[in-house]
Amino acid sequence: MKEIKSIAALAARFSTLPGVGQKTALRYAYAVIDMTEDQVDAFCAALKEVKSSVKLCSVCGNFTDSDVCDICASRSAKKICVVSYPKDIAAIEKSGAFDGVYHVLHGTLSPMDNRTPDDLNIKSLLSRLSGVDEVIVATNPDVEGEATAVYLARLIKPLGVPVSRIAQGISMGSELEYADAVTLSQALYRRTSL
Ligand SMILES: [Zn+2]
Incomplete structure (x- = not known):
């Protein structure tokens, strides 16, 4: 099966996190596909919020x-x-x-x-x-x-x-x-x- 680029790209992002291997990274990417639009938006917002508010x-x-x-x-x-x-x-x-x-x-x-x-x-x-x-x-x-x-x-x-x-x-x-x-x-x- 040809790999889907966006899934591979997201998994590659997850795999940069501590303790996340390639298998887990792929599972996380699939979990994102199962999310609703709202859940994905909330996820993105939480990432941005942590980066901008924590010092x-x-x-x-x-x-x-x-x-x-x-x-x-x-x-x-x-x-x-x-x-x-x-x-x-x-x-x-x-x-x-x-x-x-x-x-x-x-x-x-x-x-x-x-x-x-x-x-x-x-x-x-x-x-x-x-x-x-x-x-x-x-x-x-x-x-x-x-x-x-x-x-x-x-x-x-x-x-x-x-x-x-x-x-x-x-x-x-x-x-x-x-x-x-x-x-x-x-x-x-x-x-x-x-
Ligand atoms: Zn202090």
């Missing part, structure tokens, strides 16, 4: 649809938990084990991929440190995450702010976003100073 919190770098995110606006900034990506905040929030604020680096240090400190949201972290009791580094427990944690500790500790690292309850090489709530809260609770 980065001017304080912490989390996703928000206002200038400052809900967490920064409502919590004490005595403890700052540093994460690599906004999705990591969602995972930690689900554990309910942390009641401070966050800071999103938007990446990790990686000499292999030429990602240097200048590529990460670090400068604004340093400008937030006055009056802070502790910085907890919750980057992934892999080589890049560890290197990032050590780098931050070297930078922040001389400024008189204690820096700690989440415990290795999360197994080495795994990703924070997939850790369950109990493991994450244990990792936070048993954090060690750097």
Whole structure:
């Protein structure tokens, strides 16, 4: 059977999404064919809306649809938990084990991929440190995450702010976003100073 161009094109779009293989992408494309016009319009509008309304919190770098995110606006900034990506905040929030604020680096240090400190949201972290009791580094427990944690500790500790690292309850090489709530809260609770 000759492939229908528009179906293949839509499937190719879906396959660019994380975790979507070619088979699933094709199933999604067929699902769109089964939608009503209204449903397709709503789908397109939701895509556009997310792109136009979601931006980065001017304080912490989390996703928000206002200038400052809900967490920064409502919590004490005595403890700052540093994460690599906004999705990591969602995972930690689900554990309910942390009641401070966050800071999103938007990446990790990686000499292999030429990602240097200048590529990460670090400068604004340093400008937030006055009056802070502790910085907890919750980057992934892999080589890049560890290197990032050590780098931050070297930078922040001389400024008189204690820096700690989440415990290795999360197994080495795994990703924070997939850790369950109990493991994450244990990792936070048993954090060690750097
Ligand atoms: Zn924020």
